[in-house]
Amino acid sequence: xxxxxxxxxxxxxxxxxxxxxxxxxxxxxxxxxxxxxxxxxxxxxxxxxxxxxxxxxxxxxxxxxxxxxxxxxxxxxxxxxxxxxxxxxxxxxxxxxxxxxxxxxxxxxxxxxxxxxxxxxxxxxxxxxxxxxxxxxxxxxxxxxxxxxxxxxxxxxxxxxxxxxxxxxxxxxxxxxxxxxxxxxxxxxxxxxxxxxxxxxxxxxxxxxxxxxxxxxxxxxxxxxxxxxxxxxxxxxxxxxxxxxxxxxxxxxxxxxxxxxxxxxxxxxxxxxxxxxxxxxxxxxxxxxxxxxxxxxxxxxxxxxxxxxxxxxxxxxxxxxxxxxxxxxxxxxxxxxxxxxxxxxxxxxxxxxxxxxxxxxxxxxxxxxxxx
Amino acid sequence: xxxxxxxxxxxxxxxxxxxxxxxxxxxxxxxxxxxxxxxxxxxxxxxxxxxxxxxxxxxxxxxxxxxxxxxxxxxxxxxxxxxxxxxxxxxxxxxxxxxxxxxxxxxxxxxxxxxxxxxxxxxxxxxxxxxxxxxxxxxxxxxxxxxxxxxxxxxxxxxxxxxxxxxxxxxxxxxxxxxxxxxxxxxxxxxxxxxxxxxxxxxxxxxxxxxxxxxxxxxxxxxxxxxxxxxxxxxxxxxxxxxxxxxxxxxxxxxxxxxxxxxxxxxxxxxxxxxxxxxxxxxxxxxxxxxxxxxxxxxxxxxxxxxxxxxxxxxxxxxxxxxxxxxxxxxxxxxxxxxxxxxxxxxxxxxxxxxxxxxxxxxxxxxxxxxx
Numbered sequence: 001x002x003x004x005x006x007x008x009x010x011x012x013x014x015x016x017x018x019x020x021x022x023x024x025x026x027x028x029x030x031x032x033x034x035x036x037x038x039x040x041x042x043x044x045x046x047x048x049x050x051x052x053x054x055x056x057x058x059x060x061x062x063x064x065x066x067x068x069x070x071x072x073x074x075x076x077x078x079x080x081x082x083x084x085x086x087x088x089x090x091x092x093x094x095x096x097x098x099x100x101x102x103x104x105x106x107x108x109x110x111x112x113x114x115x116x117x118x119x120x121x122x123x124x125x126x127x128x129x130x131x132x133x134x135x136x137x138x139x140x141x142x143x144x145x146x147x148x149x150x151x152x153x154x155x156x157x158x159x160x161x162x163x164x165x166x167x168x169x170x171x172x173x174x175x176x177x178x179x180x181x182x183x184x185x186x187x188x189x190x191x192x193x194x195x196x197x198x199x200x201x202x203x204x205x206x207x208x209x210x211x212x213x214x215x216x217x218x219x220x221x222x223x224x225x226x227x228x229x230x231x232x233x234x235x236x237x238x239x240x241x242x243x244x245x246x247x248x249x250x251x252x253x254x255x256x257x258x259x260x261x262x263x264x265x266x267x268x269x270x271x272x273x274x275x276x277x278x279x280x281x282x283x284x285x286x287x288x289x290x291x292x293x294x295x296x297x298x299x300x301x302x303x304x305x306x307x308x309x310x311x312x313x314x315x316x317x318x319x320x321x322x323x324x325x326x327x328x329x330x331x332x333x334x335x336x337x338x339x340x341x342x343x344x345x346x347x348x349x350x351x352x353x354x355x356x357x358x359x360x361x362x363x364x365x366x367x368x369x370x371x372x
Numbered sequence: 373x374x375x376x377x378x379x380x381x382x383x384x385x386x387x388x389x390x391x392x393x394x395x396x397x398x399x400x401x402x403x404x405x406x407x408x409x410x411x412x413x414x415x416x417x418x419x420x421x422x423x424x425x426x427x428x429x430x431x432x433x434x435x436x437x438x439x440x441x442x443x444x445x446x447x448x449x450x451x452x453x454x455x456x457x458x459x460x461x462x463x464x465x466x467x468x469x470x471x472x473x474x475x476x477x478x479x480x481x482x483x484x485x486x487x488x489x490x491x492x493x494x495x496x497x498x499x500x501x502x503x504x505x506x507x508x509x510x511x512x513x514x515x516x517x518x519x520x521x522x523x524x525x526x527x528x529x530x531x532x533x534x535x536x537x538x539x540x541x542x543x544x545x546x547x548x549x550x551x552x553x554x555x556x557x558x559x560x561x562x563x564x565x566x567x568x569x570x571x572x573x574x575x576x577x578x579x580x581x582x583x584x585x586x587x588x589x590x591x592x593x594x595x596x597x598x599x600x601x602x603x604x605x606x607x608x609x610x611x612x613x614x615x616x617x618x619x620x621x622x623x624x625x626x627x628x629x630x631x632x633x634x635x636x637x638x639x640x641x642x643x644x645x646x647x648x649x650x651x652x653x654x655x656x657x658x659x660x661x662x663x664x665x666x667x668x669x670x671x672x673x674x675x676x677x678x679x680x681x682x683x684x685x686x687x688x689x690x691x692x693x694x695x696x697x698x699x700x701x702x703x704x705x706x707x708x709x710x711x712x713x714x715x716x717x718x719x720x721x722x723x724x725x726x727x728x729x730x731x732x733x734x735x736x737x738x739x740x741x742x743x744x
Contacts, residue, residue, distance in 0.1 A: 041691065045698045047422075049679065070666070070691045078669060078687055086683040294442070297450060307421065311458040315450055319413065319442045326417045326698055 006142075006183040006210050008242045012352045016234065016261040019351040022211070022242050024090045024142040025181045026082060027057070031242060031263035032347055034254065034340040035060045035092060037271065040069070041085040044271050045329040046337070048086045053307060054338045055345070058090045058143070060266040063135055064099030068118050068125065072138035080140030092143040092266070095132045095173075095187075098150050098215070098247070109149070111165065129172035137179050145213060146173040148187040153221040159191030166215075167203045174207055185211040185244060188233050192221040197229050201236035212237045213244040214262075218253065227256055234261040251280065251343055255363045258347050259356065265344070270336030275329045277321045280339045282366045286314070288332065293318040306338035307331075378514075378555040378582050380614045384724045388606065388633040391723040394583070394614050396462045396514040397553045398454060399429070403614060403635035404719055406626065406712040407432045407464060409643065412441070413457040416643050417701040418709070420458045425679060426710045427717070430462045430515070432638040435507055436471030440490050440497065444510035452512030464515040464638070467504045467545075467559075470522050470587070470619070481521070483537070501544035509551050517585060518545040520559040525593040531563030538587075539575045546579055557583040557616060560605050564593040569601050573608035584609045585616040586634075590625065599628055606633040623652065623715055627735045630719050631728065637716070642708030647701045649693045652711045654738045658686070660704065665690040678710035679703075 005025045012019040022029040035058040036043045036051060043051055043059065051059065061081060066072060078084045081091055100107060104116035104125075113128030129147040136144040147169045151162035166189045177184045186209035190196030204212060214233050217226050230245065237243055242263045248254070249267020257265060270280060277288040279300040286293070286300060299309035300317070308317075308331040320328035343363075350359035377397045384391045394401040407430040408415045408423060415423055415431065423431065433453060438444060450456045453463055472479060476488035476497075485500030501519040508516040519541045523534035538561045549556045558581035562568030576584060586605050589598050602617065609615055614635045620626070621639020629637060642652060649660040651672040658665070658672060671681035672689070680689075680703040692700035715735075722731035 040695045040697055041688070042697050042699045045702070047679070047699065047702060048683070050419075069695055070687075074667065074687065074691075077667060078685060084685075084688055084691075086688075295446065295449060307419070311420070313450060313456075315442075315446065316413070316456055316458075319446075319456075323412045323441055325412055325414050326701060327414045327419065329698060330417070330419060330702070 004210070005181055008211070008240060010240065012354075014351045014354050014356040015259065017258050017347070017351045017356045018261055018263060019348045020242070020263060022263070024183070026088060026090045026142050029057045029090050029264070030348060032254075032258045032344045033057055033264055034249065034344045035264060035266040036337050037062075037266055037268045038085060038087070039268065040065050041075070041081060043333070043337070044275065045326070045333050046271070050307070050334055051087070051337070054334060055341050056089070056337065058092055058264065059087050060092045060094065061085070061139070061141065062099060063093045063096040063132060063139065064103065066093075066139060067096060067127070067135050068120050072135040076138040076140070082140065090143065091141040093136050093139050093141040093145065094246070095136070095145040095147040096127050097132070097148040100127055101150055111168070113147075129169040130176045133173050133176040133184075137177070137182065141182065143183050143185060143211065144177075145185050146170040146187050148189060148215055150189065150216045150219065151191055153192040153216065153219055153225070156191070156193055159189070159193055159196055163189045163191075163196055163200050167200065170204060170207060174209075183210040185209055185213050187213045187215040187246070188237070189216045190229075191216060192225045192229065194228065194232050197232045198236060201233040205237055209241070211242040211244060213246050215246045217245065218248045223253075223256075226253065227260065230257060230260040230262065249340060251340065252364060254340065254343055255347070255360050258344075258351075259360050270340055271333045274332035274336050277328060277332065279317075279332050280336045282363070288314065288317050288321050288328070290318070300332075300335050301339075304335065304339070306335050308335040376582070377553055380583070380612060382612065384726075386723045386726050386728040387631065389630050389719070389723045389728045390633055390635060391720045392614070392635060394635070396555070398460060398462045398514050401429045401462050401636075402720060404626075404630045404716045405429055405636055406621065406716045407636060407638040408709050409434075409638055409640045410457060410459070411640065412437050413447070413453060415705070415709070416647065417698070417705050418643070422679070422702075422706055423459070423709070426706060427713050428461070428709065430464055430636065431459050432464045432466065433457070433511070433513065434468070434471060435465045435504060435511065436468040436475065438465075438511060439468060439499070439507050440492050444507040448510040448512070454512065462515065463513040465508050465511050465513040465517065466618070467508070467517040467519040468499050469504070469520040472499055473522055483540070485519075501541040502548045505545050505548040505556075509549070509554065513554065515555050515557060515583065516549075517557050518542040518559050520561055520587055522561065522588045522591065523563055525564040525588065525591055525597070528563065528565055531561070531565055531568055535561045535563075535568055535572050539572065542576060542579060546581075555582040557581055557585050559585045559587040559618070560609070561588045562601075563588060564597045564601065566600065566604050569604045570608060573605040577609055581613070583614040583616060585618050587618045589617065590620045595625075595628075598625065599632065602629060602632045602634065621712060623712065624736060626712065626715055627719070627732050630716070630723075631732050642712055643705045646704035646708050649700060649704065651689075651704050652708045654735070660686065660689050660693050660700070662690070672704075672707050673711075676707065676710070678707050680707040
């Protein structure tokens with residue numbers, strides 16, 4: 001029997017913060033890391049070559065979207081997702097669970113799975129743990145996820161039911177999963193309830209996953225609740241496996257999550273903000289449509305070494321936004337993605353140097369200054 | 373007195389076809405050359421870095437658009453167009469003449485210039501030869517154009533009047549132009565009328581311009597008329613100056629224009645087609661929305677060495693088009709621009725090798741095969 005191509009190497013810890021490497025068949029993922037989202041097999045407005053220049057490692061894509069369009073069989077026929085979207089480095093696919101609950105119409109949930117209508121063409125579709133794994137095996141990402149149910153964070157009865165279904169579905173995903181070149185991560189649910197989160201973390205930890213995710217956060221709970229849930233869960237998850245906080249991408253959430261032992265983040269935030277002309281900086285967001293930038297010869301952020309900041313002024317970016325030029329979305333996406341990846345790179349260095357606490361305080365102070 | 377930073381070096385001729393170098397303050401332009409159009413100080417959906425990889429040399433931008441938005445003073449304040457749009461290589465601006473007649477509302481033409489309403493905000497604006505030169509001097513392109521009037525090709529009375537105004541305005545542009553680091557090109561008009569084109573070529577040639585353009589073609593006349601007009605005009609224009617055929621970018625028009633002694637072309641066609649999912653190939657255009665491409669694992673064109681063809685299948689590009697992803701416009705624009713630049717590069721090699729006639733025949737045969 002050959003050894004798993006996956007392993008998590010912890011290089012340093014600093015308090016609860018961790019610096020490591022997750023080894024995958026498509027290369028090493030340095031952690032902590034932010035993963036850009038390529039929902040429909042493309043990080044919107046950015047080429048893979050540009051993603052490479054930004055220093056992206058892991059890229060996420062969405063099973064729900066690819067299932068509906070162009071279909072997993074087509075992606076498999078084209079050699080899998082890496083080849084299809086031309087991303088030779090690690091890819092993670094989610095299970096479709098979250099999108100079924102946030103995007104699809106006319107959901108009908110049963111113990112076995114979910115029947116829903118496609119938000120694209122209204123066709124009736126079905127996802128179960130087994131179908132989700134089958135699709136994800138066809139897509140061929142390095143990291144794949146168990147099929148889960150994400151409940152509204154404050155509804156205790158629903159949170160408990162969804163958590164129990166998530167646990168049952170996790171078992172079935174483990175059983176269904178066959179490809180040894182894919183790491184299947186389990187997902188902890190439980191809403192904003194400490195006891196449910198503890199129960200879910202214990203149950204999911206008891207199953208032998210090569211990595212663990214925390215789902216159902218950044219969906220309406222407070223920042224304090226998010227921090228508490230991460231602490232409660234990470235106290236239980238095994239320390240020798242990577243921990244992935246799903247769908248979280250606000251800079252302060254990255255800083256706080258890393259501080260509490262999170263290794264992997266993903267979010268559409270940086271690219272979605274970019275398409276709405278908002279640039280991320282250490283002092284908060286800039287709305288590039290603002291008339292104040294019309295004559296501003298500075299880059300988005302002084303000292304930033306991304307392609308956009310090395311070459312373009314705020315005045316030029318504002319002109320592109322006003323003139324409705326597509327290049328605006330590309331250039332601001334490049335900056336915002338670089339900004340979050342640079343945050344995780346700097347955090348990693350700080351952890352390795354044993355000064356993460358200071359790094360986090362400086363970061364959060366900068367962000368708080370801007371919010372005044 | 374210092375020597376002009378501009379000179380046209382003829383390296384080889386083959387029949388009427390010419391291979392040369394136009395030296396400018398921002399670098400050498402190898403001719404024949406196709407110039408991508410960056411109407412609003414951006415080649416739509418393509419970064420300057422990508423333009424560089426495509427091998428672009430000269431890039432065109434539109435005075436009319438930049439005059440209206442963001443304004444020439446802002447561009448000058450930001451260090452000029454090269455710095456503003458981050459294109460360190462040669463730039464050409466047109467005079468605004470063509471756009472005033474094709475885009476602006478409520479035009480009122482008099483002997484002195486044109487008053488019109490902006491197509492963006494309805495504001496009343498005015499362009500005269502002197503104002504056009506003033507704007508173009510503020511923008512700071514390497515090659516700038518005289519203010520001209522482009523008439524419908526078949527209206528003889530209007531063509532004659534517009535031509536006479538164009539001649540008078542050319543004189544005034546010459547008088548108004550001050551910057552020695554900009555080459556002001558004269559424009560030949562005269563519609564689809566041989567005698568007017570001869571008269572215009574002789575008149576404009578008699579003024580001392582460092583380069584000459586043929587305007588008012590590819591606006592509705594037949595291909596035979598276009599070819600005839602180019603022949604008539606180029607027989608009169610001085611052989612030791614570059615010749616620029618304005619607004620022409622169909623591959624067969626490039627092949628035919630080069631054969632008749634044209635050195636420079638520009639057109640929005642490759643990027644506009646790309647935004648409408650049409651890819652240019654040696655065998656004609658591909659509509660990437662076509663269902664036939666859904667499972668097509670080939671690149672847009674076998675053997676093409678552009679970034680898009682080296683890395684992406686027709687199936688993936690069709691998926692991006694169907695999913696309305698911005699990356700489709702970027703990837704197809706890269707291919708289409710590369711395609712026309714490669715055409716001019718191959719034409720240049722053929723001229724230098726004395727086999728342009730064969731090159732042109734092979735090209736046109738390929739195009740005609742596809743039209744069957």
